[in-house]
Amino acid sequence: MEVVGNKWRGLVGQYGFFFYTAGLLSLPFIAYPIRTHWRYLYRIISLPPLVYIFLLVPLVVESPRWLLVRGRNKEALEVLRKLARWNRKKLPDNIELIIPSQATTTT
Template sequence: KFLAAVPASAFFIGSLIGSAIYGRLADSILGRKKSLILSCLLTSITGFLTSLSANIWMYVFMRFLNGLTRSGIGICCLVLATEVIGRKWRGQVGQYGFFFFTVGFLTVPLIAFYTKTSWRSLHRIMAAFPFVYSLLILRLVEESPRWLLVRGNKTQALSVLAGFARRNGKTLPTDLQLLDPNFSTNLVNNVRADTPKMGLWECRWARIRMSIAMVAGFGVGFVYYGIQLNVENLNFSK
């Protein structure tokens, strides 16, 4: 039972480390879209390589790498989906992605049923999905206008927003100006004063909210994945 649990533990340890890495990449040099494509491609590669494992410890290592590489998918998808949505609908849109998360969980047992004679085939089939997703993202998904603006690319940010407006049958105002989100805008004597925004952990209310969210997220994840991974030990037949 110990060896059976090690691959899953390695996967989640990799996910924990990968979340920090992809969060940094998505906010800095790569942006949300490129980080998402990179995560999908690496997830596909490590998933396929997992099927070639020669022993349990190689399998554990590949599961660790798979968790490390796939963690950027959830992060970047959520940010890409919510950064272009107004405050009114942001909460609902953020939840819609989890419907597909659930569909994925329900699909895996179905695929596993038809590949029950070969766990290697299961990993190879699962590795194909993120590769296909990367191709769809490359063609259909736009970079976050907010990230483009933060990086100083106002022209491309306006182009992305114009595309969104066009798909909704609208046009952007000709005099539209985008403010740099790196600065907060205050009006002092009717004169705009730009001051740099404080960092997340430098602002007291942000620290409190983030700490509460982290504790709540840990609790939910602990219960959710704890039940999922321990379901084989639940004696439903008794």
């Protein structure tokens, strides 16, 4: 969720719940016509996850914060550049990556 801006974070977070609920509600309509052939039902309900794996998973990137915490600074910078490109933004040339656990806060 960190790669989603504040404006869209709530909506994007709800997508998973929406599609999970839609899948559960559609299952009786899929299962009833083929109720005597459980193997067909199994094959049909296995298709959406397969589509998800092959189409959407390659677009998912690691969280830049997670990469920084693990000490993978170069990879975190590459992810930030990729996200900036997707959003048609330009990263500052003098960007510094601060490890979140070492960041100082003032109270």
